[in-house]
Amino acid sequence: MIWIFLLLLTAFSVLAYVGGRMLALRRGAGTKSHSRPGQHGLYALIWVGVPALAMLIAASVFSTPIERQMMQAGAPDSVAQLEPFRREAFFADARRIGRGQEAQQIWPAPYAEELPAEGRRAHRITATLNWGGGVAALIAAVLGGLFVFTRIRPDLRARNKVEGWITGVLFACSAVAVLTTLGIIFSLVWDSLRFFSMVPITEFLFGTKWSPQIAIRADQVGSSGAFGAVPLFAGTFLIMAIAMAVAAPIGLFSAVYLSEYSGKKTRALVKPALEVLAGVPTVVYGFFAALTVGPALRVFFNGLGDLLIGGPLNGLGLYLSLVQNQMALVAGAVMGIMLIPFVSSLSDDILNAVPQSLRDGSYAMGATKSETVKKVLLPAALPGIAGALLLAVSRAIGETMIVTMAAGLAAKLTLNPLETVTTVTVQIVTLLTGDQEFNSPKTLAAFGLGLTLFVVTLLLNIVAMRIVQAYREQYD
Amino acid sequence: MTDAASPSTGVSPRTQRLKARLRARYARETRFRWYGRAAIGVALAFLVILLGSIVMQGYTAFYAHSVTLPVYMDPARIDRSYPQGANFEQIVAEQQIRRLGVQDDAEGTKAAAMKALLSSELKFQAAKMIARQPSLLGQTVPVAAPLSDDAEMYLKGQITRAVPEDQRRVSNEQMAWLDKMKASGAVRAHFNAALFTKGDSTQPELAGLLGAVVGSALMLAVTALIAIPVGVGAAVWLEEYSPRNRITAIIEVNINNLAAVPSIVYGLLGLALFINFLHLPRASPLVGGLVLALMALPTIIIATRSSLKAVPPSIREAALAMGASRTQTVFGHVLPLAMPGVMTGAIISMAHALGETAPLLLIGMISFVPGVPHAIDEPVGALPSLIYIWENASERAFHERTAAAILVLLAFMIVMNAAAVLLRRRFERRW
Numbered sequence: 001m002i003w004i005f006l007l008l009l010t011a012f013s014v015l016a017y018v019g020g021r022m023l024a025l026r027r028g029a030g031t032k033s034h035s036r037p038g039q040h041g042l043y044a045l046i047w048v049g050v051p052a053l054a055m056l057i058a059a060s061v062f063s064t065p066i067e068r069q070m071m072q073a074g075a076p077d078s079v080a081q082l083e084p085f086r087r088e089a090f091f092a093d094a095r096r097i098g099r100g101q102e103a104q105q106i107w108p109a110p111y112a113e114e115l116p117a118e119g120r121r122a123h124r125i126t127a128t129l130n131w132g133g134g135v136a137a138l139i140a141a142v143l144g145g146l147f148v149f150t151r152i153r154p155d156l157r158a159r160n161k162v163e164g165w166i167t168g169v170l171f172a173c174s175a176v177a178v179l180t181t182l183g184i185i186f187s188l189v190w191d192s193l194r195f196f197s198m199v200p201i202t203e204f205l206f207g208t209k210w211s212p213q214i215a216i217r218a219d220q221v222g223s224s225g226a227f228g229a230v231p232l233f234a235g236t237f238l239i240m241a242i243a244m245a246v247a248a249p250i251g252l253f254s255a256v257y258l259s260e261y262s263g264k265k266t267r268a269l270v271k272p273a274l275e276v277l278a279g280v281p282t283v284v285y286g287f288f289a290a291l292t293v294g295p296a297l298r299v300f301f302n303g304l305g306d307l308l309i310g311g312p313l314n315g316l317g318l319y320l321s322l323v324q325n326q327m328a329l330v331a332g333a334v335m336g337i338m339l340i341p342f343v344s345s346l347s348d349d350i351l352n353a354v355p356q357s358l359r360d361g362s363y364a365m366g367a368t369k370s371e372t373v374k375k376v377l378l379p380a381a382l383p384g385i386a387g388a389l390l391l392a393v394s395r396a397i398g399e400t401m402i403v404t405m406a407a408g409l410a411a412k413l414t415l416n417p418l419e420t421v422t423t424v425t426v427q428i429v430t431l432l433t434g435d436q437e438f439n440s441p442k443t444l445a446a447f448g449l450g451l452t453l454f455v456v457t458l459l460l461n462i463v464a465m466r467i468v469q470a471y472r473e474q475y476d
Numbered sequence: 477m478t479d480a481a482s483p484s485t486g487v488s489p490r491t492q493r494l495k496a497r498l499r500a501r502y503a504r505e506t507r508f509r510w511y512g513r514a515a516i517g518v519a520l521a522f523l524v525i526l527l528g529s530i531v532m533q534g535y536t537a538f539y540a541h542s543v544t545l546p547v548y549m550d551p552a553r554i555d556r557s558y559p560q561g562a563n564f565e566q567i568v569a570e571q572q573i574r575r576l577g578v579q580d581d582a583e584g585t586k587a588a589a590m591k592a593l594l595s596s597e598l599k600f601q602a603a604k605m606i607a608r609q610p611s612l613l614g615q616t617v618p619v620a621a622p623l624s625d626d627a628e629m630y631l632k633g634q635i636t637r638a639v640p641e642d643q644r645r646v647s648n649e650q651m652a653w654l655d656k657m658k659a660s661g662a663v664r665a666h667f668n669a670a671l672f673t674k675g676d677s678t679q680p681e682l683a684g685l686l687g688a689v690v691g692s693a694l695m696l697a698v699t700a701l702i703a704i705p706v707g708v709g710a711a712v713w714l715e716e717y718s719p720r721n722r723i724t725a726i727i728e729v730n731i732n733n734l735a736a737v738p739s740i741v742y743g744l745l746g747l748a749l750f751i752n753f754l755h756l757p758r759a760s761p762l763v764g765g766l767v768l769a770l771m772a773l774p775t776i777i778i779a780t781r782s783s784l785k786a787v788p789p790s791i792r793e794a795a796l797a798m799g800a801s802r803t804q805t806v807f808g809h810v811l812p813l814a815m816p817g818v819m820t821g822a823i824i825s826m827a828h829a830l831g832e833t834a835p836l837l838l839i840g841m842i843s844f845v846p847g848v849p850h851a852i853d854e855p856v857g858a859l860p861s862l863i864y865i866w867e868n869a870s871e872r873a874f875h876e877r878t879a880a881a882i883l884v885l886l887a888f889m890i891v892m893n894a895a896a897v898l899l900r901r902r903f904e905r906r907w
Contacts, residue, residue, distance in 0.1 A: 061754070064754070064755050065755070068755070159801065160801075162803075163801055163802070163803040166803050166807075167713070167717055167803070169709060170709045170710070170712055170713035170717060171713050171717070172709075173705075173706045173707070173708075173709030173710035173713060174709075174710040174713045174714055174718070174727050175727075176706050176710065176773065177710060177727060177730055177731045177734060177773060177774065177777065178726070178727055178730055180734060180745075180770050180773065181730050181733070181734060183745055183749050183770075184737065184741060184742075184744075184745045187744065187745050187747075187748030187749050187753075188741070188744060188745075188748075190748070191748060249515065250515045250518055250519055251515075251519075252515075253511050253512045253514070253515030253516075254512065254515045254516045254519055256512055257509070257512025257513060257515065257516055258512075258516070261509055261512055270516055270520070273520055273523060274519060274523075276523060277519065277522070277523050277526075279827065279828075279831075279889060279893060280526070280831075280886070280889075281830075281831025281832070281833065281860055281885065281889070282831070282832075282833065282834075283831070283833040283860045283863050283864055283882075284526075284530070284831075284863070284882050284885070284886070285526075286864070286867070287530070287863065287867050287878060287879070287882060288526050288529065288530065290867060291533065291867070291875065291878075292525075292529040292533075337519075337522045337526070340519045340522070341519075344519075368501055368502070368504075368505045369505060369508075369509075370504060370505045370507075370508035370509070371501070371504075371505075373508070374508075391736065394736060394738075395736075395738075397738070398737075398738025398739070398740065398741070399738070400738070400739065400740045400833075400834035401833050401834055401864070404834075404864075405864070405867060425738070425740050425834070428740055428744070428838070429740070429834065429837055429838070432744075432747065432837075432838050433837055433838070433842050446744070447744060447748070450740070450741055450744040453738060453740070453741065454737065454738075454741050457736065457737065457738055458733060458737070461732075461733055461736040462733065465732060465733075465736075
C-alpha cells in the first residue's frame with residue numbers, strides 16, 4: 001500500500017518539476033527571469049512533494065496508535081474484559097485474520113466466534129486509515145500545486161526559496177543528532193524512573209545482592225527480588241581492569257615503536273594489520289573467547305592445578321584444577337586484544353602531534369631515542385595518552401558481546417580473575433532477551449542499568465575528549 | 477690483575493665509569509626497542525591466532541557428506557496420494573541395515589541407529605520424487621540426501637574412537653556402518669551448497685546462512701538509505717552553513733559524544749522508542765536498520781566533515797566570485813570534490829554496522845527464524861545475531877558452522893573495507 005503511494009508521490013513530483021519548468025519558460029518568454037527554469041521546477045516539486053510526503057509520514061506514524069485506540073474502543077465486552085496482555089494477543093490475531101493470514105493462537109469459545117468479525121473490523125479500520133492517509137496526501141499535493149503554479153512568474157525569486165528549503169533540510173539533518181541524544185535520554189530516564197519507583201535508587205546503587213529472577217512470580221516468598229548492582233559494577237570494573245592491563249602496555253609500546261622507531265615499510269605493513277584487528281566485529285571476539293581462549297586457559301589452569309595438588313600449595317592446586325571455561329580473565333584478555341588498535345592508533349596520533357623541535361632538542365643534548373621517548377615525549381604527551389586510555393576504558397565498560405559470550409552470568413562480588421563474573425551490559429542483554437513481562441522491575445532494571453552505563457561512559461568520554469583536545473591545541 | 481691486557485688498562489676510573497654507563501644506556505635503548513617490537517609481535521600474533529583459529533574451526537563447514545542409497549519404494553508402506561506421510565527414514569534405514577547384513581532385534585534398535593545417521597531431508601527428497609513420478613512406486617530408485625550432523629562429525633574426524641563409546645554420540649557399530657558405506661562409494665563429500673542456499677534450521681546439516689545474509693542486506697539497505705543522506709546533510713550544514721554560535725557548538729559536542737555511546741544503549745533506545753512506543757514490528761529489518769542508522773550517523777558526519785574540510789577554500793572562493801550562490805558552490809563544486817572521502821567514510825561505517833550485534837539482540841533478533849525473509853517489516857535474522865545464536869547451540873556441528881558464518885561475515889567486511897581503500901587510492905587528490 002505505502003509503496004503505491006510513494007510511487008504516486010514520485011510521479012506527481014516529477015510532473016510538478018516538468019510542469020513548473022515549462023510554465024516558467026512560457027511565462028518568462030521574452031523577459032529577463034530572476035531564476036532559471038529548472039529552479040522554478042524545483043520550487044514546484046517542493047511545494048507538491050513536501051506537503052504530500054509530510055501527510056504520508058504523519059499518516060503512517062499515527063495510524064498505528066489510532067488503529068489500536070479504535071480496536072480497543074469497539075471491542076466486544078468479553079474481549080474488553082481480557083487482561084491487557086491477552087487482549088493485545090487477541091487484537092494481533094484479529095489483524096492477522098483481517099490480512100487473510102491464520103491466527104497464531106487457538107482461542108477458546110467466546111473469543112473464537114468473535115475473531116472473524118473482529119478480523120473484518122480490523123481490516124476495515126486499516127483500509128480506512130490507509131486510504132484516508134493517501135487521500136489526505138493527494139489533497140495536500142493538489143493544494144500545494146495550486147499554490148505554487150499560480151505564483152510562478154519571471155520575477156519569482158525561485159532560486160532563493162529553493163535554497164532556503166535546502167538549508168532547512170540540512171539543518172534538520174543536524175538536528176537528528178540532537179534528537180537522537182534526546183531520544184536516548186528520554187527513553188532511558190522514563191523507564192528508569194518507573195524502575196526506581198519500584199526499587200529505591202539507594203538499594204540499586206549500593207545493594208550487594210543481585211538476583212532479578214526472583215521477581216517473576218509475585219506470590220513467591222521473597223518476591224521482591226534483589227536489585228543491588230554493586231556486584232555488576234565490580235564485575236565490570238574487574239574485566240575492564242584486565243582489558244586495560246592487556247591493551248595499555250601493548251598498545252602504547254606499539255604506538256611508540258611505530259611512531260619513533262619503525263621505518264616506512266614496517267609501518268605500512270603493521271598499521272593496516274592492526275586496523276584489521278580493529279575492524280573485526282565484537283561477536284567474533286566473543287566466539288574466539290568462548291571457544292578458543294576459554295577452553296585453552298581452562299586446560300592450562302587445570303594442568304597447573306594438577307601439578308600443585310599434593311604439594312605445599314595443595315589448596316591452590318585443588319582450586320585451579322576446578323577452574324571453568326567462563327571467567328573474568330578470558331573476557332578481559334580478549335577485550336584487551338580488541339582494544340589494542342584503539343589505544344595504539346590514538347596514542348600514535350598524539351605522539352605524532354608532539355613537535356619535532358622537542359625531539360631535536362633532546363637528541364642535541366645527547367639523549368638516546370628511548371631516553372627521549374621516556375623523558376620528553378611521554379611526559380609531553382601524557383595528558384593526551386591519559387585521555388586515550390580513558391576512551392578505551394569507556395569502550396571496555398560499554399562492550400557487550402565479548403562479556404556476554406565469555407564472562408558468565410553469576411553475579412559475584414569478587415576480584416578474582418578466575419571466577420565467573422557478570423557485567424552491566426551482560427545483565428541488560430539477559431534481562432531483555434528472556435521471557436519479558438512488561439512493567440516488571442526485572443525488565444525495567446535493564447533501563448536502570450542502561451542509564452548508569454550511559455551516564456558513566458558519557459562522563460568518561462567528556463573528560464577524555466576535553467583532555468585530548470586541550471592537549472592537542474597546546475602545540476598547534 | 478693479570479697482564480692479559482684488559483681493554484681498560486691505562487684508562488682512568490672516571491672514563492671506565494662513563495663507558496659502563498654508556499653501555500648500560502645503549503643496552504636500555506636496545507631493550508626498549510625490543511619491547512616495542514615485542515608489543516607489535518604480540519598484537520600481530522593475536523591477529524594470526526584469532527583468524528587462524530576461526531579458519532581452522534570453520535573450513536570443514538564448507539564441505540558436507542551426502543549419501544545415495546537405493547530405496548525400494550514399498551507400495552505397501554507409501555501412500556500414493558500422500559507420500560509426505562510415509563516414514564521414509566524408517567523404510568530406508570530398515571532396507572539399509574538388511575543390505576549391510578545386520579539382523580535387527582525386536583525393538584528395532586539397529587534400524588533406529590541407522591536412522592540416526594540420516595537427515596530428515598531424506599524424507600522430503602523421497603516424497604518429492606514420488607509426488608512427481610508416482611510410477612516409481614514398487615521400484616528401487618537411488619535417493620540422495622545429507623547425512624545427519626552426528627554422522628557428519630564422525631566423517632570429518634571430529635568424533636573419534638579415542639573417546640569412550642558411552643561419551644560420544646556415534647557408537648562403534650554406527651562408525652563401522654559409515655566406514656562400510658564410505659568404502660562402497662555411497663557416501664560422497666561435496667561442496668556444502670546448503671550453507672549458502674538455505675535459511676536457518678534446527679538441524680545443523682540443513683541450516684544455511686541465506687536467510688541471515690538477506691536479513692543483514694535488507695537491514696543495511698535501510699541503514700544506508702537513512703544514515704548516508706542524513707549524515708552527509710548534517711555534515712554539510714555544520715561545515716558550510718552553520719553560524720558559529722551556541723547551538724552549533726552544542727550540536728558538535730553532541731555528535732562527538734554520540735560516536736562514543738556504547739552500542740547496547742542504542743539497542744535500549746530502539747526497544748523503548750521504536751518497539752514499545754511506536755509499535756514498529758519487532759526483529760524487523762526496519763527497526764534494526766533504524767537503530768544501526770542512528771549508530772552510524774555520528775561516524776558518517778565526522779568522516780564527511782573531515783573530507784569537506786580537506787577541500788581548499790580557494791575552490792569555494794572561486795565559485796562564489798563567479799556569482800554562484802552558497803548552495804550552488806556547495807552542491808556544484810565542494811561536495812563533488814569531497815565525494816570520494818564521503819563514500820569511504822560511508823562504506824567503513826556500513827561495514828561497522830554490518831558487524832554490530834548487541835543492539836540487534838535487544839530488538840528481538842535472537843529468535844529462530846527459518847526460511848528467507850522478503851519484506852522489511854517481518855522478523856528476520858542477521859549474520860551477527862545468527863553467529864550468536866549458533867554459538868549457543870548445543871549440537872557440535874553448529875560450532876563449525878558458526879565459524880563458517882564468521883568467515884562469511886569477515887569476507888563481507890574485507891570486501892567493503894577493500895572497496896573503501898581502493899576508492900581512497902583511486903580518487904586521492906592533493907591540493
